[in-house]
Amino acid sequence: MRVQETRADQDIVREGDRPSHCCLLLDGFACRYKFTQTGRRQIFAFHxxxxxxxxxxxHLKTMDHSLGTITSCTLAFIAHDHLRDLLRRHxxxxxxxxxxxxIDAAxxxxxxLGIGRRSAKTRIAHLFCEMVTRLTAVDLVDGNRSxxxxxxxxLGDALGLSTVHVNRTLQELRGDALLEWEGGVLTVLDWAGLKQVGEFDPSYLHLDPTHFDR
Amino acid sequence: MRVQETRADQDIVREGDRPSHCCLLLDGFACRYKFTQTGRRQIFAFHxxxxxxxxxxxHLKTMDHSLGTITSCTLAFIAHDHLRDLLRRHxxxxxxxxxxxxIDAAxxxxxxLGIGRRSAKTRIAHLFCEMVTRLTAVDLVDGNRSxxxxxxxxLGDALGLSTVHVNRTLQELRGDALLEWEGGVLTVLDWAGLKQVGEFDPSYLHLDPTHFDR
DNA sequence: CGGCAGCTTGAAAGAGTTCAATCCGTGTGG
DNA sequence: CCACACGGATTGAACTCTTTCAAGCTGCCG
Incomplete structure (x- = not known):
């Protein structure tokens, strides 16, 4: 494994690349995304x-999208060959x-579902609920601060919204006393309320160990 | 394997189910979907x-979405145990x-990307290109008729559009002499044009065997 | 102190939705 | 053989959520 520090807003792997290593995110936030031919960006996932x-x-030789850092990150690169060897043995x-x-696909x-069928307000609330839930699972949440x-x-690029509209919708959420969000820290003031506005049901994250097959 | 005929518009597996079998689609069209809490439907995939x-x-015990038929279908049910056994041996x-x-996830x-960032016209054209490409791969396309x-x-439920808007956008596509679509058969009149309107690049389908890893 | 990224605001424009009918072809029962 | 029901396609018009454009504003860093 080669461990490496990376600055914020750097591409790790780009659409079209044919990498020979996988990258384990040790510290920081990253995202996967792709551009439309007309230059509009959609973020597919936060990592x-x-x-x-x-x-x-x-298993897919050529990347069909890009992976980039959001914050500065610590990454560990593992060669495909090593990983395959490991999987063969275990x-x-x-x-x-x-x-x-x-689960990624889920x-x-x-x-x-959100982008296609939910309102901006619901979408944003839902994403916040998801992130808090996932970050709780990796023990990165401190009380109601995440x-x-x-x-x-x-956020807009992830939810298919314009920055302007994200901004205004965020004001509503704050106005409803559901949350605060500043300095890169999300504070949930009313979890039940946020869940409700976001129509959040965490089943799709398959976190409950009883969902495991074996 | 248990083979079974199913009528159109029937659920095969429902959100919340914990199936003990997988289903191989032998004939017909199916889709996966989920409803919003307010009853709006999003289709995730056509099969x-x-x-x-x-x-x-x-691997995921509890279904987080539903699978249903679109047309009447022929299905083969395979027990998880048998499948696991097979995979262990091979x-x-x-x-x-x-x-x-x-690839499903891709x-x-x-x-x-389409739902979040592309116009209705582009989205519809793109989906048509994708379906024709995939159906060609399983040899279901006859010339330019698919x-x-x-x-x-x-179609609207898959693309996050209302039926009314789908209808009107379809008229544009027909008006541009790109396609015809009636009786469940899509006829592509101008493949190059449709690809362009749909911003279609099939890389994400990973059909090219040179993309295989081994 | 200037520059820059990110946040905020106002106003106008627009893509897509909603509601409410109408139309059309097909299958069904009398 | 015709009336009727029904799912699906189509249309018109009003409406609204979201975008776009165009400025400001703010805090932080060099």
Whole structure:
């Protein structure tokens, strides 16, 4: 494993690349995204420490989207060959990684549902609920305060909204005393209320261990 | 394997179910979808013969969305236990199925990009290009005529659009002499033009065998 | 102190939705 | 053989959520 520090807003892997390594995110926030031919960006996923955002390169040679840092990050690069060797020796591990990519896809579906069918307010509230839930799972949440070091533009790019509208909708959420968000820290003031506005049901994250197959 | 005929518009597996079998689609069209709490539907995927739309139940015990038929279908149900046994005996097969679910996810991402960032016209054209490409891969396309037995409402539910708007946008596409679509058959009159309007680049489908890892 | 990224605001424009009918082809029962 | 029901396609008009454009504002860093 090669460990490396990276500045914020740097691409780690780009659309079209054919990487020979996967990257384990040790510290920081990253995202996956792609541009429209007309230059509009959609963010597909936010990644947090512990994730291997490009594990898919193990089976899909050419990247069909990009992976970039949001904050400065610590990354560990692992050669595909080593990873394959590991999985061959421990088939159970294959299932774990496969399952992880399936949850990844479940999150994509939930975002799709939001972008396609939910209002801006619901979408934003939902994403906040998801991030807090996921960050809780990796023990990064302190009480009702959760790191969320992304910009309003990035939030818009993830939710299919303009920055302006994100900004105004955020004001509503704050006005409803549901949350505060400044300095990259999200403070949830009313979890029940936020969940309700966001129509949030965490089942799709498959965090409950009783959902495991074995 | 238990083979079974199913009528159109029937659920095969429902959100919340904990299936013990996977279903191989032998004939017909199916889709995966989920409802918003306010009753709005988002279709996540269209499935064609040869697909195993619920292979994910092998690793995610509880369904977080539903799978239903669009047309009448022929399905083959395979017990998880049998499938697991098969995969244990042929580890190479695990990689094939895993890869397949990764392509599934790549399609989700592309749809997300469309719903979030592309116009209605581009979205519809893009979906048509995708379906024709995928149906060509399973040899269901005859010249420029491709089966596409879905309703305008279903198309809207897949693209995050209202039926009314789908209808009007379809008229534009027809008016531009790009396609015809009636009786469940899509006829592409101008492939190059449709690709351009749809900003379609099939890379994300990972069909090119040179993209395979081994 | 200037510069820059990110946040905020106002006003106008627009893409897409909603509501409410109408139309059309097909299958069904009398 | 015709009336009727029904799912799906189509149309018109009003409405609204979200975008776009165009400035300001703010805090931080060199």
């Amino acid at each position: 947090t420490p512990g994730d291997i955002p490009d594990i898919l390169t193990l 088939p159970r591990l294959t299932d774990v990684f496969w399952r992880d990519t399936l 999150i994509f579906r939930e975002w799709m 790191p969320l070091p992304i910009t309003q533009t990035e | 064609t013969p040869g697909d195993i739309p619920d292979i994910l139940t092998l 580890p190479r097969l695990t990689d094939v199925f895993w890869r397949d679910t990764l 399609i989700f991402r592309e749809w997300m 089966p596409l037995p879905i309703t305008q409402t279903e």
